[in-house]
Amino acid sequence: MERTHISPYTNHQTTSKEQSIHTYTDSGGGETCPDEDKWASRLLRQCAQAISEKDSAKINHLLWMLNELSSPYGDCDQKLAYYFLQALFCKATESGQRCYKTLVSVADKSHCFDSARKLILKFQEVSPWTTFGHVASNGAILEAFDGETKLHIIDISNTLCTQWPTLLEALATRSDETPSLKLTVVVTASLVSSVMKEITQRMEKFARLMGVPFEIKVINGSNIPLGDLTKEELGVKEDEAVAVNCIGALKRVEVEERGDVIRLFSSLKPRVVTIVEEEADFTSSRSDFMKCFEDCLRYYTLYFEMLEDSFTPTSNERLMLERECSRSIIRVLSCDDKQNIGSGDCERREKGNQWCERLKEVFSIVGFSDDVVDDVKALLRRYRTGWSLVNDQTNPNTDSGIYLAWKDESVVWASAWKP
């Protein structure tokens, strides 16, 4: 499809041949020469550069080449090339918005409870990417709720409540009286809302099984700004101990509204606020395409490599996760933020230290206890090698949460806060 829009380059054949040869050499020797960029990164970077320079001849040439080389079913490089090419093409043709909507509606069509469940459970089985945040947050929440009997968790995350069974089990085995738990799930992803009915039924059932008095309520927050929710809508009562749990939720809030959301959290007078975000910065570089592209490429390269290491090559779940990425990449690189205000799917991630800056205006950070850190470490030991727990390297002296690192690169940040 790309080629039809692009005038063929006169010497494209030669170029492509050379490039192909070069490529194969590169990918073959990629592991032995770590300094040398992977071919996909190099070509993508050149292409992005050409786009930012509006060099249409070069753009066409590079897009054409990428199109020849990429595949969603190939190795990591080919996949990266494929999905980034899609985004760059959209950027070059200013069709990002349309493409994004198409991809979302396609995903929506095939989305169902079974597939969503299978996907998330499988992902959690092979990678601590999401479970890391769950264990850290649950640890902090349980400690903050110690001795409380009426618990209320405002859960703003889109992980299908997979965080809660272990917490329910922990509550059930608490040595003192089993508390009651009210779970208010604010769904901000439209894809997730369609399966929440099934999820709530399962949560209720499981809570009964565990003997924990339980109430679950789902609030569809995908079409209203999160910061506009009120205490009443969230059902927060005076006698409840409240926790706010945000897993990958803040990044979905429009950048300008993030302060409001944090102030909303504060108004709930929570015992604890747990924030988990993936470690990438697509926000500070919003107006600098190349800079944003660089971090996007860095982040997704890590992510794709992680998927490659975690899943079998033919895993369907992996393909689904990669497609999820492809939507995000297009969203970040080729969509105009202003056209998507209020869509609830902002992809402007920030890094842990950036979130810290925002959160520190209202909250103070709560360090994870040794017990929680031990739990997280125990969790990581159960996965393949390559995962580790690190503290913020940039400010070793101040507590700023913990990071999940994949091959020594921080990828997910978890933190706990109190008013």
Added chain:
Amino acid sequence: MTTDLDNSSAVNESTVSGEASISSPGNQTAAPPEKPVKRKRNLAGMPDPDAEVIALSPTTLMATNRFVCEICNKGFQRDQNLQLHRRGHNLPWKLKQRTSKEIRKRVYVCPEPSCVHHDPSRALGDLTGIKKHFCRKHGEKKWKCDQCSKKYAVQSDWKAHLKICGTREYKCDCGTLFSRRDSFITHRAFCDALAVETAKSQPEDEDPKPQSVESTPQSTSTASPPTPPPPPPPTATPTPPVTSSVLCIAKSPDLPEISTSNQDSRPVLDNSPPIVVAAVSGSCSGSCTSTNTGSTNSSVFASLFASSTASKILHPQTQPQPQTIGFKDLIRSMNQSTTQTPDLTLPSSSQEPISLCLSTNQGSSIFRTAGPELRQYAPPPQPTMSATALLQKAAQMGASASGASLLRGYGLDGGRLDDSDVGGGGGGGGGGATIGLGLGVGYDGRSGLEELMMGTPSVYGPKHATLDFLGLGMAAGGGTTNGLSALMTSIGGSLDVTRAVSSFGRGGGGGGEFTGKDMGKQ
């Protein structure tokens, strides 16, 4: 023995309830006498009234080893023990002579005022027992497993855990194996084995005549209370029975009621809408036949549903009939050799099919739909029984699938059940209609099993009941074609129901004991 103390009360309680439930089915009014064996256990936490009650402060209780050997610094809690130890060093030693009059028996209460064992009437019989109890239930869990980060308050529990940590697998009814507890837990919550199929349940809700079988707890087997459980405080008003989710034993007016008198007296614990308890073993594979519901009086039935790999004793010849379905009363004892189930098998059972009309087809059944009252059964409040322990226990059983499950004795051959007649069994396979297990609920076959499994929400009020559920479900995961060695007696036939019942009670009790022990070890 001491390790069991914590759970003993639970065990006892469930036993009682099991018996109570047993007594009620059919025309029987008299509850089977408690077995002596059970009695013994029941005594734990129910001390001799003449015993001297010792209340130690937490500090004293936790003070270890006040008496120290000057040679090796080994400490002892009692002087006598030190004296005996000194003997080993060839030091002078002296044991206090017992006074001529026999020392009064001592019992110990837990220093924690909110604890059930704080009450002298629930004091525990030995010092070590109360110490461990206090540590486990009210102490800091300072022993942590490096591998799985599970924490223990008692060092010996921790050591016991270290030996087995990572060595077992958790198996879900759906067949998936897990080596990690957390992923197992998450999976359980999401697995269809625990889920109610909404599509099915909804139509049922509208069914004016819901017939549900209340499956009782297997909890009997896992936690059997020795003493009649105190009626749970009424916390909620019973919700109108939802047919779909609640499995009640349906009683037809003219048939003997199955529900025990106890039921009526119990306050309703759960006000939440009935949800299918069955959750545990579920529709997932479709092969799971076992179901367990919380502890209710009608525990007998619960056992019926549990599938086990145990012997199949169903008689093919029994034909499912709307009203009378042949049950075989085999209470096959739990395979735990330790459990005492001498009379498990009823002689009559193997010889000729006894028809027990458990099945409910539209009003004909013995059991009428138990409305709210049935649900009321909430298991007696119990000191926190470790959910983890039960989960693990269950998992263990699942793992060791073939032989050892608690449920073993009571299998239900789901596959054989005729769907139409036996709603309950239908889920399993629905294939051949040869054996009618009357337990089925009236509705259409396939969903029936799930319905059974679902049980009433109220059933699970108490933790242990629900947990048991889980445990059962897991155990059930075993096989589809397991023998049904349920205890079926014909009601109309006036067969020896009592016997069956009592044996069931024993079986249940045994199971409870086993569980208790196991948990104690952990």
